[in-house]
Each structure stands twice: as C-alpha cells, then as structure tokens.
Amino acid sequence: MAALAPAVAAIRVAVRRALVGLPAAGPVLVACSGGADSLALAAATAFVAPRLGRPAGLVTVDHGLQAGSAERAAAVARWAEETGFAPVESVRVRVAGRPGGPEGAAREARYQALAEAGRRYGASALLTGHTRDDQAETVLLALARGSGPRGLAGMPPRRDLSGVPLLRPFLDVTREQTRRACAVLGFTPWEDPHNVDPSYARARVRADVLPALVAALGPAVLENLARTARLVAADTAALDDLAAAALAEARVPTDGGATGDRPVPGGLVVTVLAGLAPALRTRVLHAWARELGAPAAALSHRHVAALDALVTDWRGQGAVYLPGALRVTRHDGHLVPL
Numbered sequence: 001m002a003a004l005a006p007a008v009a010a011i012r013v014a015v016r017r018a019l020v021g022l023p024a025a026g027p028v029l030v031a032c033s034g035g036a037d038s039l040a041l042a043a044a045t046a047f048v049a050p051r052l053g054r055p056a057g058l059v060t061v062d063h064g065l066q067a068g069s070a071e072r073a074a075a076v077a078r079w080a081e082e083t084g085f086a087p088v089e090s091v092r093v094r095v096a097g098r099p100g101g102p103e104g105a106a107r108e109a110r111y112q113a114l115a116e117a118g119r120r121y122g123a124s125a126l127l128t129g130h131t132r133d134d135q136a137e138t139v140l141l142a143l144a145r146g147s148g149p150r151g152l153a154g155m156p157p158r159r160d161l162s163g164v165p166l167l168r169p170f171l172d173v174t175r176e177q178t179r180r181a182c183a184v185l186g187f188t189p190w191e192d193p194h195n196v197d198p199s200y201a202r203a204r205v206r207a208d209v210l211p212a213l214v215a216a217l218g219p220a221v222l223e224n225l226a227r228t229a230r231l232v233a234a235d236t237a238a239l240d241d242l243a244a245a246a247l248a249e250a251r252v253p254t255d256g257g258a259t260g261d262r263p264v265p266g267g268l269v270v271t272v273l274a275g276l277a278p279a280l281r282t283r284v285l286h287a288w289a290r291e292l293g294a295p296a297a298a299l300s301h302r303h304v305a306a307l308d309a310l311v312t313d314w315r316g317q318g319a320v321y322l323p324g325a326l327r328v329t330r331h332d333g334h335l336v337p338l
C-alpha cells in the first residue's frame with residue numbers, strides 16, 4: 001500500500017481533531033470557495049466525517065462580483081455532489097448596498113449566508129479553511145493597525161456564528177500543506193483574483209510582507225505569529241472574565257440601595273471604576289458601551305478613552321458621544337447614559 005502523503009495526513013488529522021467529540025448532532029457543513037484551503041478542507045472532511053458517523057454537507061457562496069463567479073460556484077457544487085456531500089448548496093448573495101468596503105461587505109454577506117445555511121440544516125458545525133498563514137496575516141494587519149490585544153488574538157479556532165458553531169480546523173495547517181494536499185489529490189483549485197490584487201492590504205501582506213519577514217527571520221515567523229495570537233487570546237479571555245466581574249461590581253444597584261442620594265438606573269459608580277487597573281477599566285467601559293447599544297465595529301479606542309477621561313480626568317467636561325446615537329455623562333459620582 002502506498003504511504004499516505006504527509007500533507008494529506010496533516011489535513012485529515014486536523015479535521016479529525018476538530019470533529020471528534022462535537023457535542024451536537026447534525027451535519028457538519030464545509031464553507032468552500034473552491035480555493036486550495038477550503039478544497040483541502042472539503043476533501044479531508046469527506047474522508048473523516050463518515051468515519052466518525054457524521055454526515056457532511058458543503059456550501060459555496062457566489063458573491064456575484066466577478067465574471068464567471070456563478071460557473072465557479074456551480075463547479076464547486078457539482079464536485080461536492082460527486083464527492084458524496086449532502087446537503088450541497090450554492091448560495092448567491094447580494095453584496096451591493098451593504099456598509100463598509102467591498103471586502104468587508106462581501107465577508108458580511110458570506111457569513112450571513114453561511115449562518116443561514118447552518119441553521120437551516122441544523123448543522124453541528126460550520127467549517128472554514130483559514131490556515132496558519134491566514135492567522136499570521138491577521139496578526140500582522142492587527143499589529144499594523146494598532147487594534148490592540150483583541151486584534152492580536154487573531155481568529156479563534158471556534159466561535160459562535162449567529163447560533164451555529166464556526167470551527168477553523170486548519171489554524172495549525174500551512175497554506176503550503178493545503179496546496180500540496182490538493183496537488184496530491186489531483187485537484188485544480190480556483191485562484192481567487194482578490195488574493196493577488198494589490199489594492200487589498202491583506203493581498204500585499206501575503207505577497208510582500210510575510211515573504212520578506214520569512215526571508216529575514218526564517219520560516220518559524222509564521223508559527224511564532226500564530227503562537228502570539230494563541231497567547232494573547234488566552235490573556236484576553238482571562239481579562240474579559242475579570243472585566244465582566246468588575247462591571248457587575250461597578251453597576252449602580254437598582255433596588256434603591258445606591259451609593260449616591262438616589263439610584264441611577266443603568267449607571268456605573270465612578271469610585272469603583274477609578275479603583276480598577278487601566279487595562280480592566282477600559283475593558284469594563286468598552287463592554288458597558290456595547291451593552292448600551294454601541295455597534296462594535298464603530299466603537300473605537302477614542303470613544304473608550306473619552307469615557308475613561310470622565311473617570312480619571314474629570315474637569316466637568318460635557319457628555320461623551322458614542323456611536324449608535326448614545327451619550328454618556330458624569331453626574332453625581334456616576335457615569336450615566338442619557
């Protein structure tokens with residue numbers, strides 16, 4: 001018997017690790033663009049899932065942004081049916097008219113369609129083909145944009161996508177391995193023109209920045225960036241737990257036992273906030289602003305810093321304006337939403 005190619009073994013092991021012990025019943029759904037990463041993911045899932053007694057389906061999204069995109073989606077769906085995936089779906093989405101740049105709008109439409117498919121089929125998980133290289137790019141972009149620990153934590157291996165568990169089994173698999181696996185298995189992956197389009201920051205990082213880093217510092221750079229993401233993610237999760245407890249403590253009691261003359265519903269006690277370490281306090285304020293209804297994408301460091309100044313640099317300044325048409329002021333030793 002011919003030995004199993006190491007790249008094929010690596011992708012199967014990664015998918016097996018992700019699927020083994022999945023709590024819920026229901027099929028796993030592979031999100032497949034037809035590119036090397038998600039084609040390798042689909043091939044590994046087609047091999048592993050039946051051996052774990054799980055049905056495997058596949059969804060491909062047609063963004064309708066490029067000539068030939070419908071044909072590409074149809075070809076992926078045809079291949080999936082021939083390979084034994086069920087259900088198989090090709091979903092056409094409308095990208096135009098969504099907020100944000102074209103890349104962000106396409107991503108939002110894609111994830112919405114994937115989550116809807118996941119719910120429709122009662123999927124136990126939705127799988128995407130993000131690799132270690134994608135993770136390294138994400139960390140570098142976050143570092144360059146100054147997005148702080150939440151950005152540096154990169155993409156989590158699992159998260160909730162509107163009620164469906166989203167898994168990324170390939171975060172420890174390299175792009176080189178997915179390409180090699182495709183070659184060994186005789187697939188011709190689709191090459192997404194966006195991946196090499198220099199008008200996208202991620203494409204420039206992929207084409208120029210990472211190769212330069214690897215050339216200067218050696219190939220371990222990719223794994224080291226991915227490890228940085230894991231370490232920061234663990235620290236961030238711990239700090240988030242502490243911040244949730246601190247937020248509970250800072251809340252003005254609504255039962256009449258407030259620290260001021262009268263309770264201020266929905267407010268926070270400034271003296272409690274002032275006693276927190278800055279890293280915790282800014283997390284508390286960020287979480288509180290989200291709770292009040294500020295949209296995550298629009299809530300920036302600047303907004304949180306302005307809230308923080310109400311606590312630590314109080315000079316009687318006016319209300320702080322937050323995205324989502326919100327205002328917060330300091331009154332009588334409390335931060336209060338107006």
Ligand SMILES: Nc1ncnc2c1ncn2[C@@H]1O[C@H](COP(=O)(O)OP(=O)(O)OP(=O)(O)O)[C@@H](O)[C@H]1O
Binds near residue numbers: 060061062128195
């Ligand atoms: N059109 C699509 N339809 C279904 N899933 C998609 C589509 N585009 C991306 N995905 C999913 O999201 C993952 C990340 O996509 P992205 O385009 O960011 O990275 P990529 O490295 O180019 O992936 P790939 O080589 O699989 O296209 C893919 O691996 C795939 O699981």
